[in-house]
Amino acid sequence: MSHKSCMNKYPSQMETTNIPWPVIAQKLATLGKKPAWLAVQLRTGTNTITNWKKRGGAPLSRVREIADALQCSADDLLSAAANSNHNSATTDESIKRQISGMITDSLRVVGDKIGNNNTEPGPEGTGPYPLISWVQAGAWERIVDNFAPGDAEQWIEAPVRVSKSSYWLRVCGESMYDPTGKRSFKDGDLVLVEPHAYAENGSLVVVRLDDESEATFKQLIIEGGRKFLKALNPNWPNRIFEVNGNATICGVIKAKTEVF
Numbered sequence: 001m002s003h004k005s006c007m008n009k010y011p012s013q014m015e016t017t018n019i020p021w022p023v024i025a026q027k028l029a030t031l032g033k034k035p036a037w038l039a040v041q042l043r044t045g046t047n048t049i050t051n052w053k054k055r056g057g058a059p060l061s062r063v064r065e066i067a068d069a070l071q072c073s074a075d076d077l078l079s080a081a082a083n084s085n086h087n088s089a090t091t092d093e094s095i096k097r098q099i100s101g102m103i104t105d106s107l108r109v110v111g112d113k114i115g116n117n118n119t120e121p122g123p124e125g126t127g128p129y130p131l132i133s134w135v136q137a138g139a140w141e142r143i144v145d146n147f148a149p150g151d152a153e154q155w156i157e158a159p160v161r162v163s164k165s166s167y168w169l170r171v172c173g174e175s176m177y178d179p180t181g182k183r184s185f186k187d188g189d190l191v192l193v194e195p196h197a198y199a200e201n202g203s204l205v206v207v208r209l210d211d212e213s214e215a216t217f218k219q220l221i222i223e224g225g226r227k228f229l230k231a232l233n234p235n236w237p238n239r240i241f242e243v244n245g246n247a248t249i250c251g252v253i254k255a256k257t258e259v260f
Helices: 003-009 012-016 021-031 035-041 046-055 060-070 074-084 090-103 134-138 140-146
Strands: 018-020 057-059 129-132 154-156 167-170 190-194 204-209 215-223 226-230 240-243 247-257
Touching: 018 021, 018 060, 018 074, 021 035, 021 046, 021 057, 021 060, 021 074, 035 046, 035 060, 035 140, 046 057, 057 060, 060 074, 134 140, 134 167, 134 204, 134 215, 134 247, 140 247, 215 247
Parallel strands: 129 167
Antiparallel strands: 018 057, 129 154, 167 190, 190 247, 204 215, 204 247, 215 226, 226 240
């Protein structure tokens, strides 16, 4: 359910009770993350997060998204919102009834409880994910926490389930173009990169060499404990070269989108 549909479904009364900012700040601290990171997870601007902080809390209409980002149950945030409200205890149940309809798409609701230990978390989302540069990809581990929505060229949905840290890259050059191969990537194609995937023999990987600022895109070959990077283009010069401790794998390719 989109943020817009939630807003249309429930009256403005919901916005009078917020998810307290101190609760959000505490959960961010537990994760070792900053407010700018939360903005990226929620696909919103840092000014929105700043406004929430100034107002003392975030709107309940975004409880599901915020809970997913902060890796907690929506019930935790609802309880915090109810406790911050100085009305009677019945307000707590009223809020929960209003919110329950917003989160049933991604959380299993059991009885009057929302979340808790008897729920199964929803799968990772399908985006959108940022289209970034190869220089940004080489430093992604360092910049992702402070990555702002405006830092991306654009945001693109993913055709497969990947983690929230994933990103898109635009293929440059013809080194991975193999007209006769099953897997081939033309200049301009878009590839979806999963930073948390395990790279094994044959994986298509984004790699940063220690003496270069930009990342590169190659196939990983592992033979006898030795690691090589291979260009798929059969006519590419120096098609295969060995890497030792001078290369860092930034992620594994999970999908491709052709651009015509």
